Amino acid sequence: MESRSAAPAGGPGSEALGDPRRWLILGVICTAYLMVGLDMTVMNLALPSAQEALEFSNSDRQWIVTAYALPFGSLLLFSGRLSDIIGRKESFLIGLTGFAGASAVGGAATNFEMLVTARACQGAFASMLAPACLALLATTFHDPKEKAKAFGIYSAVAASGAGLGLILGGALVSALNWRWCMYVNLVFAVVAFAGSVMLMQREPKTGAKLDVPGVVLASGGMFCLVYGFANAADEGWGTTSTWGVLVLGGALLLVFAFSQTRATNALLPPRILLDRNRGGAYFTVLLVGTGMFGVMLFLIYYMQTNLDYSAITSGVALLPMVVCTTVGASAGAIRLMPKYGPRPLVTFGLVLSALGMAWLTVIGVDSGYVTHLLGPLMVVGLGMGFIYAAALRTGTSGVEPRDAGIASACVNTGQQLGGAVGTALLNTIAATATGNWLESNVQGQPSQSQLDLAAIDGYTTVFWWCTALFVIGAVVAGLMLRGGPLPTPAEGPAEEKADGKPEELSEETKTA
Template sequence: MSTPSAVPAAGDSRRWMVLAVICTAYLMLTLDATVMNLALPSAQTSLHFSDADKQWVVTAYALSYGSLLLFSGRLADLIGRKETFVAGLAGFAAASAVGGAAGSFGMLVAARACQGVFAALLAPTALSLLATTFTDPKERGKAFGVFSAVAASGGGLGLLIGGALTSALNWRWCMYVNLVFAAFSLIAGSSLLTRQPRTGARMDVPGVVVVSGGMLCLVYGFSNAATHSWHTPSTWGFLVAGGVLVVLFSFWQRRAQHPLLPPRVVLDRNRGGSYIAALVVGAGMFGVLLFLIYYMQSDLGYSAITSGLALLPMVAVTAVASNVGNIRLMPRFGPRPLVSAGMLINAGGMAWLTRIGPASPYVSTLLGPTMVIGLAMGLIFAAVLRTGTSGVLPQDAGIASAAISTGQQLGGAIGTALLNTIAAGATTDYLTGYARGKPGPALLHLATIHGYTRVFWWCAGIFAFGAVLSGALLRSGPLPVPGRPTNPERITEPEKTRS
């Protein structure tokens, strides 16, 4: 007797509508991060909270999102991807509506924390749906090409949309816009996706508690380092505690009867390498999506919407490179050449950005390096997203997808803390070396740009290091096709381990 599938069967044209639903939901998540960053100054003025409190609008989201990703990925595998996907969409939309209507700082922070919870449900579920929907190699390449373009370019599009919304309307529409994306995905997804049978596996409750606590401590520790100091107990204490909990989690996963993150998922060289590559990209790309925006708006005088438009060429190149990488290059060369080359190209683009000055022309100084970075990100995302879910059984697709998102989130937290510290230190050193008494506006301007260039050099080093790691871990050649057990939904974790 056949069991119902969570997605339309192979050969059914509805699968491409499923792709549209998945991409729309994921685009909502990627847009939300940068859109809210642009909305923060206006929200601060409207709700009258301090600069110290402002960080909690970002941190509340990051804490709930980062700490629940692995749990949510396994939850999607156990209770069904449609149920998890719909719950994530509905919850994210509701939290966005509450955030848009927030009348106080506490209400906004609570809404952002709830957004993070439901984003943790959505992100791995969307990628696992993609991985289990498209199994034909040619169609898989096209589908991952579209999804990779959305994932890699969503941040840049968020700057454009956020700039337009804050300029034409107000900051609340940066939250309300999520309702448009969620409504389409909910209506279409509810009709296109069917219920998926449960796998019969169980949740690793001790593993969930340990890894969620570890990720929460790490994300909070790095977030605190970005706004305070590495020497404060609230920074290093949480980082140490998080590191200890992650080590305990890795030991537990080898002994648990139903591991949350089965070792077979992460010990594969290709998949493990892709998770590390996601972490490196999360750390390094912070230099583009934040400090470059600071430079364009604070130093060149660009408006929010002009900054978004300035990054459109990068977004376009990313989309093209993602599709070419997935459709043409991945089947022939495999992940190692794409990721390694992408990391090196990114390093070159970051080094090129160090030529910025107090009044740099856009075409000769910014257009070239941002397009190079867009090319690199397209190649990297084309390989990482597809490789991270390759060769896994359908029962592990959710947790494998969650591992990619976890790498990106942890990398972003590390990048936030590290690069903010580097920028502040470089700016202070410049002022100490050149100031005679109280520094004037011109010197402060030069010192800030010096901090940006120092950050871009560090980003170049991060990506160069990522190229070495990717070359050592990833393999060349075609990716394996996921296994096809006779009745995979009924295979429990112990049975799969014995097989």
């Protein structure tokens, strides 16, 4: 008979494999996760308008973004395990309701403090919603072919969310005002909430327990890392508030890693990370989160500052990348993953992304969109689609139902931490390259054309670094990920313990 891992008990749609509600549930999950993905970037294009309306300073402006990232990144592991304890549907509903409420408050903000508080609450509730979405997906579909299709759709949504946020943000700011970048979440939330209440079933308790010391260490360490990198992007690396906090964060995470090998109810059981495929998937998401800021951040700077694109034009210019990402994610998850497994998809996706980044280094002061931007955007988008198609599926593969939430949280943690690292590291690289160009080529006060050339030198330097990052990632991922398709639960190896030895199946599982 099938083991429990072959068909996780109690997941939505688990009563009947042919239950048509599972596809409607997928639509609900994707709607909710799209809202979270959009909010990673939708406010970026609204910041100038919000700053003018609420009259806050340039130094305060970065906190509109950082306030969202800090609780999101630092609470993901805790929230992922919490969903294993209280139930994925419950976590989903709490996260969804809280996110909608925070969005409404943020849209109605009358001052800077109110907006920052709302963004922080959005991040906290997003940390519950994001891993619950992926865990629900992993436990809803059991048939391998259907699961491949479901992950293809979800991967397309996850991979394109940030790009769609820029497009939607530009459209809302241009057509309405910045407040609608917050209010628009209510539309997604109402649809997802109604669907989840009608379609999702409550799951039986998984038996997972909370590791309180692990929560404190992991959340504190992640908070320090995200804050440290965010501070480095604005204040530089030489301040105590940057390197001191980063050192503290690293120390807390080292203690956390050591404690997990001895904890009775570990927050992040070593068995989750020590699987080569899952470890490779988490590494890939971290790397992509870092490198993608080379496109999302600096290409927007280039289009708006040097090419004089408006907010809506900049967003629409990224649409071909979003379309190619969707195509790559769907084709990769549905057609290629079941046949070839994650290693060729991730490796090829990283190589494609590297080629696209290298292609972007030819931009100049008066580059045309079709001649210089369209091609590399499409190549990068296709590569990202292949990567997400493989990484999201692999990051939750082979885990028991009791660990689905924490495994999903690891995927989202890599994305959030990668974004924080990318913002700080690439900002520093661009600023250094721009300063070096001015020092080498300008004497006295630089002209506007010289400032433009210096800025472009900074952008292209970042694109070369991203190229190298993706090439290194392709090599490492190719070595870490196993060859061949992912094993189906009924055929897969026994779960490994922290020491790497197979764990004996429990009597309960043997008789399931």
